[in-house]
Amino acid sequence: QMYGTHVQADSVEEEAAFPPNFSVSEIKNKQRRHFMFMKLKQEKRKRKLELKKKRKKEREALGDKAPPKEVPKTIENQRIYDETTVNPEDEEVAFDEGTDEFSSYFNRLTNPKVLITTSDRPRGRTVRFCEQLSTAVPDSHVYYRRGLALKRVIPQCISRGFTFLIVINEDRKVPNGMVLCHLPNGPTAHFKVSSVRLRKEMKRRGKDPTEHSPEVILNNFTTRLGHSIGRMFAALFPHDPQFIGRQVATFHNQRDFIFFRFHRYIFKNEKKVGIQELGPRFTLKLRSLQKGTFDSKYGEYEWVHKRHEMDSSRRKFHL
Amino acid sequence: MASKSQSCSIWVGSETGILKGVSLSKQQAFNFCEMSCLSRDQEVCVLEWGDPLESEVLVGCANGTVKAFSTEKGIFTESKECGDATQGKFTGLAMMDGSLVTCAESGILKVWKEGCTDTIEINVGNGVCRMRQNPSRRSQVATGGKENPLKVWDLERPDKAIFTAKNVKNDWLDLRVPVWVRDIGFIPDSDKIVTCTGYHQMRVYDPSSPQRRPVLEAEFGEYPLTALSLPASQGTVVVGNTHGQLAVLDLRKGLVRGCLKGLAGGVRGLQCHPTLPLVASCGLDRFLRVHSLEDRSLLHKVYLKSRLNCVLLSSRNLELSGADLSGEVEEVKQEGEEDGETDEVWDAMETVTDKTNKRATEKAAEENAVKGPKKRRKVAKK
Numbered sequence A: 001q002m003y004g005t006h007v008q009a010d011s012v013e014e015e016a017a018f019p020p021n022f023s024v025s026e027i028k029n030k031q032r033r034h035f036m037f038m039k040l041k042q043e044k045r046k047r048k049l050e051l052k053k054k055r056k057k058e059r060e061a062l063g064d065k066a067p068p069k070e071v072p073k074t075i076e077n078q079r080i081y082d083e084t085t086v087n088p089e090d091e092e093v094a095f096d097e098g099t100d101e102f103s104s105y106f107n108r109l110t111n112p113k114v115l116i117t118t119s120d121r122p123r124g125r126t127v128r129f130c131e132q133l134s135t136a137v138p139d140s141h142v143y144y145r146r147g148l149a150l151k152r153v154i155p156q157c158i159s160r161g162f163t164f165l166i167v168i169n170e171d172r173k174v175p176n177g178m179v180l181c182h183l184p185n186g187p188t189a190h191f192k193v194s195s196v197r198l199r200k201e202m203k204r205r206g207k208d209p210t211e212h213s214p215e216v217i218l219n220n221f222t223t224r225l226g227h228s229i230g231r232m233f234a235a236l237f238p239h240d241p242q243f244i245g246r247q248v249a250t251f252h253n254q255r256d257f258i259f260f261r262f263h264r265y266i267f268k269n270e271k272k273v274g275i276q277e278l279g280p281r282f283t284l285k286l287r288s289l290q291k292g293t294f295d296s297k298y299g300e301y302e303w304v305h306k307r308h309e310m311d312s313s314r315r316k317f318h319l
Numbered sequence B: 001m002a003s004k005s006q007s008c009s010i011w012v013g014s015e016t017g018i019l020k021g022v023s024l025s026k027q028q029a030f031n032f033c034e035m036s037c038l039s040r041d042q043e044v045c046v047l048e049w050g051d052p053l054e055s056e057v058l059v060g061c062a063n064g065t066v067k068a069f070s071t072e073k074g075i076f077t078e079s080k081e082c083g084d085a086t087q088g089k090f091t092g093l094a095m096m097d098g099s100l101v102t103c104a105e106s107g108i109l110k111v112w113k114e115g116c117t118d119t120i121e122i123n124v125g126n127g128v129c130r131m132r133q134n135p136s137r138r139s140q141v142a143t144g145g146k147e148n149p150l151k152v153w154d155l156e157r158p159d160k161a162i163f164t165a166k167n168v169k170n171d172w173l174d175l176r177v178p179v180w181v182r183d184i185g186f187i188p189d190s191d192k193i194v195t196c197t198g199y200h201q202m203r204v205y206d207p208s209s210p211q212r213r214p215v216l217e218a219e220f221g222e223y224p225l226t227a228l229s230l231p232a233s234q235g236t237v238v239v240g241n242t243h244g245q246l247a248v249l250d251l252r253k254g255l256v257r258g259c260l261k262g263l264a265g266g267v268r269g270l271q272c273h274p275t276l277p278l279v280a281s282c283g284l285d286r287f288l289r290v291h292s293l294e295d296r297s298l299l300h301k302v303y304l305k306s307r308l309n310c311v312l313l314s315s316r317n318l319e320l321s322g323a324d325l326s327g328e329v330e331e332v333k334q335e336g337e338e339d340g341e342t343d344e345v346w347d348a349m350e351t352v353t354d355k356t357n358k359r360a361t362e363k364a365a366e367e368n369a370v371k372g373p374k375k376r377r378k379v380a381k382k
Helices: A011-015 A028-063 A089-096 A124-136 A148-158 A224-234 B003-005 B325-348 B354-382
Strands: A114-118 A138-142 A164-171 A173-182 A188-197 A215-219 A245-252 A257-267 A271-290 A300-304 B011-015 B017-025 B028-032 B044-049 B056-061 B066-071 B075-081 B090-096 B099-104 B108-112 B120-121 B128-133 B141-143 B150-156 B181-186 B193-196 B201-205 B216-219 B227-231 B238-239 B246-250 B256-259 B267-272 B278-283 B287-292 B298-303 B308-313
Touching: A114 A124, A114 B216, A124 A138, A148 A164, A173 B075, A224 A245, A224 A271, A245 B090, A245 B298, A257 B287, B003 B017, B003 B028, B003 B141, B011 B044, B011 B287, B044 B308, B056 B090, B056 B108, B090 B141, B090 B216, B099 B128, B099 B141, B141 B181, B150 B193, B193 B227, B201 B227, B227 B267, B238 B267, B238 B278, B278 B308, B287 B308
Parallel strands: A114 A138, A114 A164, A215 A245, B090 B128, B128 B181, B181 B227, B267 B308
Antiparallel strands: A164 A173, A173 A188, A188 A271, A245 A257, A257 A271, A271 A300, B011 B017, B011 B308, B017 B028, B044 B056, B056 B066, B066 B075, B090 B099, B099 B108, B108 B120, B128 B141, B141 B150, B181 B193, B193 B201, B201 B216, B227 B238, B238 B246, B246 B256, B267 B278, B278 B287, B287 B298
16 A cells, blocks of 8 residues: 655745655655655656756757866865975975985986795785785795794895895785885885785786886875885886886875786777786785884884874875 | 074974974974085984074084074074094084083084184993983083983083983893983973983983982883973973874873874974973974974974974074064064953853853753653653
């Protein structure tokens, strides 16, 4: 049986004269309630379509005089202006970056050499992730951790000429953290790793990456902190990409999450490009940036993520 | 240049070697550096006032030079070679009767007299982290560092320290407690000295008492405390650690009174204003922040593009610009007018005493009103 009264459009608008309307949620019978809710949604959709048609007609009628289409608001559009955003012509920041810990890489004095390891006793997924990561980063070596303390590993790495140390932390058989340490005396970044996809889980992937050095794309690292992290990622790869290999590694920063993708591209003609995704895919979120090599207890932190202070606004980002 | 430096009330030294002056009244920051010949070995390690009138700032650089900057003229007036890079960075600067006292990380404390070349030199031990001068007794300095306990020296008798702190008792596992003094502060109007350590402890020593062990010990956080400052109001101390946590600790019981929020990077420099309840902090996150100590709120935040090493506050009121007296007079008048307005507002308001009773009765009336219709509804349904 159907309920007697209907929700009419007129009565909704003249609310002052009529007694308050019933709301769909007050019907106790689940079937009837569901039916009334479906009816409500259909009417709402109908009204929305009519409004849209009306607006489109008006726009066509006005022709050239029509007001420009409004840009929808997105969180990236509404981002709070960060005062640490780097101005490309700023001399002081340019000097700071020219003489920081990565200056030896960017002045072409050293070549990157990466050591990849994990936390103690890694499971299969993490081991495979490390192997695939080492194929993506040229001149990288994977070593088994063997329960060694990082503070003792680091001087040995420095003596053997490594420039970067990557430690993938594993929890419950899945990689969930990454410590990226620039070696001679450089900053240590601690990331949270999520959404790891190994090669066999990728759809429509290409063949395994070759030994050619990939090109590196760093997207959207605008603030001063973002610049430091972006330079850190850039210093992982050799200076000159080998374009014969047609491989590209992308670090895309959006809303403080850094997405890593590894592709092979081919130009079909001047305007069309085909890309194949190879290689592992993961997302990173920066937890802390520490000045100096890995020393979580006594090191000085340049930036620490403090959830309750920094994550209070949905439109404020730090990278 | 001169007007800029005269309006600056906070001076900050950065790792790139630039001396920055911040004027809160104009809401601007200015860089004072020599002809853009910047280099990392000019990194500013310590900042101190050159004279009690605060017309000169002494800047200690990493390569061993001490530069004098005049706040009135806005330029570096002189530069002095006080050691070299092999001795380590400067950990303290002080002015005593016209002579300059410098202390480096290797432990060499030197007194440089104007004019004559001979210096008094004391070796305070290796690994010094901080040297501070007693503001009430200018000839006393305190030093401390890693595995270098707190020592108080009198520069008129430089052979032996007046006071050397003794390490605390062995801990509950009977192991020696390591020593790492990071910052020192002298409590005004008393003999006591406060230190903060790299093992997140805050200790108070009293040289006038017979015990050389700390009188009070308090712990805060899990990270090394890097900076310390004593506010104008007695009984508290502000400390900062490498994680960017600033806390106000009580000196009577050793409890945490409250935390100042906002910093994202390690604290390198902290200073409390001599008279107002304000504290300025600077650190590795390239921001200078001024907090109010009364309600622990952030008053000012300034982005200064390099990592900051040390901060120096001037004693005058930070909000007012020191240069023009007319400005001060106008602002004083405004404050007077505001007081007058508020007085009128207070007179117009009713006295508060009756309100509490009214509130109680009103509340009871409201409750009755709420309960009434509910009861009626229940009756109707039945």
